Amino acid sequence: xxxxxxxxxxxxxxxxxxxxxxxxxxxxxxxxxxxxxxxxxxxxxxxxxxxxxxxxxxxxxxxxxxxxxxxxxxxxxxxxxxxxxx
Numbered sequence: 001x002x003x004x005x006x007x008x009x010x011x012x013x014x015x016x017x018x019x020x021x022x023x024x025x026x027x028x029x030x031x032x033x034x035x036x037x038x039x040x041x042x043x044x045x046x047x048x049x050x051x052x053x054x055x056x057x058x059x060x061x062x063x064x065x066x067x068x069x070x071x072x073x074x075x076x077x078x079x080x081x082x083x084x085x086x
Contacts, residue, residue, distance in 0.1 A: 001016050001017075002016070002017040002018075003015070003016060003017065004016075004017045004070060004071070004072040005072065005073065006024065006070055006071070006072065006073065006074040006075070006076060007073070007074070007075045007076065008024070008025065008028050008076045008078075009076070009077055009078060010075075010077075013027070013028050015027050015028075015070055017070065017072075018069065018070070019069070019070055020065060020066055020067070020068060020069060020070065021054075021056060021058060021063070021065035021066075021068045021069075021070055021074075021076055022044040022047070022054050022065035022066040023070075024070050024076070025043075025044075025056075025065060025076070025078075031043040031044065032078065033053065033054050033055060033056050033065055033078050033079070034053075034055060034056075034078060034079035035079060044065060044066050046066070047066050048066065048067075049064045049066055049067045052064065054066045055079075056076055056077065056078055056079075057076070057077040057078075058074060058075065058076050058077075059074060059075050060075075
């Protein structure tokens with residue numbers, strides 16, 4: 001299995017190649033992608049891009065984490081208040 005390094009909120013994280021960004025967030029120990037308007041932690045829900053709960057910024061572009069494949073050196077940023085664990 002090939003391992004790649006990417007950066008989640010500026011911190012290096014090693015994950016298997018060919019997994020989704022949502023899976024990489026789960027592997028990192030904190031699947032939270034953003035906070036709701038009521039300040040509740042949100043994480044991927046449907047896993048197929050319908051619910052939009054997994055929106056993150058990857059290399060400066062907003063994407064759905066469940067639909068985006070990890071690439072080496074990728075920079076993943078959650079919304080500003082998503083850093084607390086569930």
